[in-house]
Amino acid sequence: MTASDETAPAQAETRTLDEAQVARLEQSFRSWMDASRRRADYASRRRLWLIFLLLRSTGARLGEVLGLDPTRDLDLDSERPTAHFSGAGNNGEGREVPLPTDVARALREALADPTLTPDAAKLFDMDQGHVRRKFYERAEAVGLPKELASPSVLRRSRARQLMRQDVPLPVVQRLLGHSSADLTAAFSDYSDLEAGTIVEAYLKREERRKSSARNRFFGAVSKVVSGPVVASVEITSLGGFKVTSVVTRESVERLGITPGVLATADIKAPWVQLSAGDHEPLSSAANRYPAIVRRILTGEEQGDHVAAEVVAELSDGTMLAAVITFESVRRLDLAIGSPVWASFGAFSVILNFG
Known part of the structure; x- marks a missing residue:
């Protein structure tokens, strides 16, 4: 994805996945992977599942994930597992993004499987068009509009999830690799209906906190x-x-x-x-x-x-x-x-x- 992709006001990019939809999409990948009858199919589907997990948990661009070298860019054995994305955003300095425990575990298990790919450094080396087509198929398989499985929608969904959890805007900016907080704010923009719902939920939560x-x-x-x-x-x-x-x-x-x-x-x-x-x-x-x-x-x-x-x-x-x-x-x-x-x-x- 290019910088212009993120700033374009295309209608499709204003859509996001809620947590239930993300869970359905992840289950679609899991079921599809487990249903493989041939070892080659299983390996390919597992690699696509891992790519989905990274996109879902880091908010990275598809090109960034496909460009990862697991032997160099993933730190999975420390107390703080991270993925290192270099070059894009943050003035070209790269960024470290924490990985959830379940994602780090799935990556460790995949890298320990010698039959998954001959060269571990190329675990995520897949054609972008192919990845997008398979993502669309997984969405349609569970009754979701295919555009909701777009990597850009996953990225936007992660941004909104973080901001709903009260993660400060500069922190979200750093995690996503945006060059400015303004881009992050626009990237995670809300419709009037969504904004009203979020404000209402926030006010109710603040009322609860007043007594605790x-x-x-x-x-x-x-x-x-x-x-x-x-x-x-x-x-x-x-x-x-x-x-x-x-x-x-x-x-x-x-x-x-x-x-x-x-x-x-x-x-x-x-x-x-x-x-x-x-x-x-x-x-x-x-x-x-x-x-x-x-x-x-x-x-x-x-x-x-x-x-x-x-x-x-x-x-x-x-x-x-x-x-x-x-x-x-x-x-x-x-x-x-x-x-x-x-x-x-x-x-x-x-x-x-x-």
């Missing part, structure tokens, strides 16, 4: 330390802050939590503790950050002298809300502009993926 987690960090998993029962998971936020959470080891395995996986860390306001002053306090809390008080909300006018909400700003602009007692505000002598340390324990962090 008020504080959120977005970033990527940077470290996982597993124990016999629980594991420590560290997320590095976009602002560079480290957030540590403790989850069960079973959750790590079930959710595929590995370095590089995108995640959000939510912390309820009552779980955030504040300490006054510039100096870092001695504390057992795993997460401690210097901040400045920006807002203090009390119910004093209504005669409520029990609780108060204090909102403090971290150095990257992140706002942390803490619900503490009215007496604590007085005792700590908190005021707008006061330096504080905000802290919370690892067991107070709720991790969300996808």
Whole structure:
């Protein structure tokens, strides 16, 4: 696909697949592959399935996937499996895109099969026209319009999926290899009906969050330390802050939590503790950050002298809300502009993926 392909306002390119349709299309490839009667047919269909998985999970261009050399461009054995796409976008510097656990596993198994292709470096070396025709056939086999299986639609669908998951626009831009955020925004444009539906869902979610987690960090998993029962998971936020959470080891395995996986860390306001002053306090809390008080909300006018909400700003602009007692505000002598340390324990962090 060329740059003009992405910016052209063709009607077909405004269409996307929802998650259910993506699942149907993937199942179509799987069933077609498993139904092969000849080894040569199975090998060809499996290669097409792998190409689909890469397009579906990375949002890459078809030409980028077909140009991958698995022996050089795929890192499948590290804790953070990635695909390296070189040249296109990002000022020609190339980009590393994290691979989901299931996709990395499928690729490892394929590369370990010597009968799949004589030369592993050419695993994805297939004609673009042939790939597109087979993709169209797989869509029609499960009752989908064939144009929905276009690699450009898969790419657009991945962009929309990431943005629906609150992945910041610059991060989506980097993953897709776009030269500007404007292109990413246009590429993932929504119709009026879609935009209204998304805003409505967003507002409902925000209403739910008002009564639960008020504080959120977005970033990527940077470290996982597993124990016999629980594991420590560290997320590095976009602002560079480290957030540590403790989850069960079973959750790590079930959710595929590995370095590089995108995640959000939510912390309820009552779980955030504040300490006054510039100096870092001695504390057992795993997460401690210097901040400045920006807002203090009390119910004093209504005669409520029990609780108060204090909102403090971290150095990257992140706002942390803490619900503490009215007496604590007085005792700590908190005021707008006061330096504080905000802290919370690892067991107070709720991790969300996808």
